[in-house]
Amino acid sequence: MTEKNEDGARSGEQPDREPPLSEGRTAAPQRSQEGPTPLRRPGEGVPAKPEGPRSSVLDDVGALAGGLKTTLSEFFKPVITTEYPEEKTPRSERYRGRHYLRRYDNGLERCIGCELCAAACPVGCILVIAAENSEEKRVSPGERYAKTYEINMLRCIFCGYCEEACPVQAIVLGPEYELSDTSREKFIYTKEKLLEPLPPDVEARLNQAHAPLPTPLPRGERETLPDPPPSRGRENIS
Ligand code: SF4
Ligand code: SF4
Secondary structure, three states: OOOEOOOOOEOOOOOOOOOOHHHOOOOOOOOOOOOOOOOOOOOOOOOOOOOOOOOOHHHHHHHHHHHHHHHHHHHOOOOOOOOOOOOOOOOOOOOOOOEEEOEOOOOOEOOOOOOHHHHHOOOOOEEEEEEEOOOOOOOOOOOEEEEEEEEEOOOOOOOOHHHHHOOOOOEEEOOOOOOOOOOOHHHEEOHHHHOOOOOHHHHHHHHHHOOOOOOOOOHHHHOOOOOOOOOOHHHOOO
């Protein structure tokens, strides 16, 4: 038969009483008999009752009707939400987006590798490495052409200074602004990518803004031409 000790527990079993505080147990917090302290005293923070006459039911109905009138008048107006990206809002004619390199009508590249665009770029994101044209391999009408032409589109701030600096309107900024891609390397636009055909609306705008440049003649025929007309600033490329 199992004997009970003086606490009433059977010998060999843990006693039911809690260990004394001296053995590391912390005292349980005393529960208040009155409940938690309220955050506000009664009446504190309650806004005062508005003074003056109370609005009648008719006034309330009138205000409700006024609100509904505004809602219903907007409901029957044409929807102006643009379903982007299926629909796009028109951009300004002078919007500066993605860059393009242009060609003349006879297929020669306009860029003559002068590096003025790279010098004008405030963030240094254009790399031009020029090479000499030869009779066997003529790429541009000038003495040199851009053997390498790269733009780091991650650095570009689309200021348009390169377009302004170019003496032959070779580099232009088009309207494209959706330039997302999947890697940093793809944002280095190479010459091949920049020579992609220009959107027709941009070509029309450029021709409207500047008198179209004459298509350059081969070197032998150029020497027989009469004296060039007076300088026309950036459009004079002869
Ligand atoms: S738009 Fe401005 S920042 Fe971009 S390449 Fe041209 S000059 Fe440089
Ligand atoms: S794009 Fe224009 S400014 Fe730049 S290197 Fe070519 S010709 Fe010169």
